[in-house]
Amino acid sequence: MLSLARLSGVRLQISHLKVIGRENQHLLPSMLGLIEDARTEGIDVHFDQYPYEYGSTSLFSLLPPPYLRLERSDLQGHLKSKCERDSIKRMMEEGDGWDSLAALCGWDAIRILSLDSNPRYIGKTLTEIASERGQGPYDAFFDLLAEEEGAALMTDITQSQDTIKRILSHSLMCFGTDALYAGTMSHPRSFQAAIHLLVRYGKQQQVLPLEQLIAKMTWAGASRLGLSDRGLVRKGYKADLVLLDWQTLSDNSTQANPDAKSTGIAMVMVNGEIAYQDGQFTDSRTGTALLF
Numbered sequence: 001m002l003s004l005a006r007l008s009g010v011r012l013q014i015s016h017l018k019v020i021g022r023e024n025q026h027l028l029p030s031m032l033g034l035i036e037d038a039r040t041e042g043i044d045v046h047f048d049q050y051p052y053e054y055g056s057t058s059l060f061s062l063l064p065p066p067y068l069r070l071e072r073s074d075l076q077g078h079l080k081s082k083c084e085r086d087s088i089k090r091m092m093e094e095g096d097g098w099d100s101l102a103a104l105c106g107w108d109a110i111r112i113l114s115l116d117s118n119p120r121y122i123g124k125t126l127t128e129i130a131s132e133r134g135q136g137p138y139d140a141f142f143d144l145l146a147e148e149e150g151a152a153l154m155t156d157i158t159q160s161q162d163t164i165k166r167i168l169s170h171s172l173m174c175f176g177t178d179a180l181y182a183g184t185m186s187h188p189r190s191f192q193a194a195i196h197l198l199v200r201y202g203k204q205q206q207v208l209p210l211e212q213l214i215a216k217m218t219w220a221g222a223s224r225l226g227l228s229d230r231g232l233v234r235k236g237y238k239a240d241l242v243l244l245d246w247q248t249l250s251d252n253s254t255q256a257n258p259d260a261k262s263t264g265i266a267m268v269m270v271n272g273e274i275a276y277q278d279g280q281f282t283d284s285r286t287g288t289a290l291l292f
Contacts, residue, residue, distance in 0.1 A: 001014060002034060002035070002038050002043065002045065005038070005043050005044075005045060006038070006041070006043055011044040011045075012038075012043065012044065012045040012046075013045075013046055013047065013048065013224065014035070014045065014046070014047035014048070015047070015048055015176060016048065016049060016050060016055070016176070016178075017031075017047040017048065017049050017167055017173070018049070018055070018158055018159050018163070018167070019031065019158075019159050019163050020099070020101070020104050020105070020158040020159065021104030021105065021158070022104075022105070022106070022160075023104075024104070025159065025160050025162070025163050028163050028166060028167070032166075032167075032170065035047065035172065039172070045172070046172045046173075046174065046224055047167075047170075047172055047173060047174075048173065048174050048175065048176030048221070049164070049167050049168060049173055049174075049175065049176065050175075050176060050177040050178070050189045050193050051164060051168065051175075051193060051196055051197040051200065051201060052164075052187070052188065052189055052193070052196070053157055053158065053159050053160065053161060053164060054109075054111075054155045054156055054157045054158060054187075054255075055155065055156055055158050055187070056113065056153060056154065056155045056156070056180055056186070056187035056189070057153070057154065057156070057180075058151060058152055058153060058154070059110075059112070059115075059141075059144070059145065059148075059152035059153065059154045060075075060145060060152060061101065062092070062100075062101050062102045062110070062141070063075075063088065063092075063145075064088060064091040064092060064098065064100075065098055067088065072149075075145075076145070076146045079142045079143075079145055079146040080146050085138070085139070085142050088142070089138050092138075101156060101158075102141075104158075105156050105157055105158060107125065107126040107127045107130070107137040107141075108125050108126070108127040109125070109156055109157035109158075110125060110126045110154050110155070110156050111123065111124065111125050111126075111154060111155045111156075111255065112124055112125075112126075112129070112152075112153075112154055113153040113154055113155055113185045113186065113187070114150065114151055114152060114153040114185060115144065115148060115150070115152055116148065116149055116150030116151075116152075117144075117147045117148045117149055117150065118144060118147065118148070121144070122185060123185070123255075123256055126140060126141055129144070151180075153180055153185075153186075155187055155255060164201075165201065165205070165207050168197075168201060168207055168208065168216075169207060169208060173216060173220075174216050174217070174220035174221045174224060175193075175194065175197060175213075175216045175217035175220070175221065176221065177189045177190075177193035177194075179191075185258060186258050186259070187258060188253040188254070188255065188258040188259075190258065190259070191253060191258060191259045192251050192252075192253040192258075192259075192260075192262060194217055195249065195250075195251045195262045195265075196251045196253070197213060197217065198210070198213055198214075198249065199249055199250060199251045200251065201213065203246070203249065210246070218230075218231045218232070219231035219232055225290075225292040226292050227290060227292060230290075238271050238272065239269055239271065239272040240269065240270055240271065241267075241268070241269040242265065242267070242268050242269075243265075243266040243267040243268075243269075244264050244265050244266060245264045245266060246264070247264075248263055248264040249262070249263070249264030249265070250262060250263045250264055261279075266278070270284065270286050270287050271286040271287070271288065272286070273286045275287070
């Protein structure tokens with residue numbers, strides 16, 4: 001990405017900057033160094049981060065790239081073949097020419113969020129599922145995908161808390177998150193990422209002062225995207241405001257209960273109208289798509 005930005009002259013925003021894999025956490029200084037060197041060259045590069053050590057994606061994404069190009073029916077045919085399974089396993093273990101997420105994270109770090117054909121396994125790791133089925137993790141994984149007709153979502157522990165804190169503290173970092181809305185469960189980042197950032201890394205661990213954390217999730221993002229009338233409390237700006245009680249503010253979400261409502265939020269205002277107050281959503285519909 002840095003090479004493309006260098007050659008093209010475009011601005012570069014690296015989304016969800018992280019270091020994936022238990023054995024790779026030591027690479028963080030080198031990664032940040034590459035970004036800082038690019039800035040010194042004059043490349044306009046920033047990055048964003050969501051504040052969790054685990055991510056979320058499709059269980060199918062653990063497969064090698066050639067298999068991701070197949071239609072679902074063709075893929076499931078391959079997954080039922082012992083010869084193909086052996087080949088896929090070798091590719092996943094060796095990771096030649098691609099990053100094998102299963103090898104980087106480990107089966108014990110991969111937890112099921114959504115599995116239409118086998119819902120009894122939701123909330124369990126691949127290690128736990130394999131043990132229940134009396135199989136090795138690869139065969140359990142292949143069987144689940146061969147039987148699955150839905151999205152098959154998972155979470156995966158990708159990085160350490162120390163890595164999160166060091167990225168969060170960097171001057172080029174701004175807050176950002178995303179969501180996968182499918183199945184019966186989701187990642188807590190879909191609902192509580194902003195409050196999680198404030199509570200865990202501001203209130204509890206005090207990685208950065210509250211005002212810096214708020215700046216990273218408001219003005220930093222707005223200015224980066226060229227939204228000239230948002231991100232600050234200033235005359236003429238859109239009134240996107242949150243009224244919270246710092247003493248009682250709490251993130252109540254967990255992997256098992258990702259959409260648990262936070263406490264300590266008194267009011268939310270969107271474009272100058274109250275959208276949430278006293279624990280209830282209002283009838284306000286003032287949210288709008290932002291063009292940048």
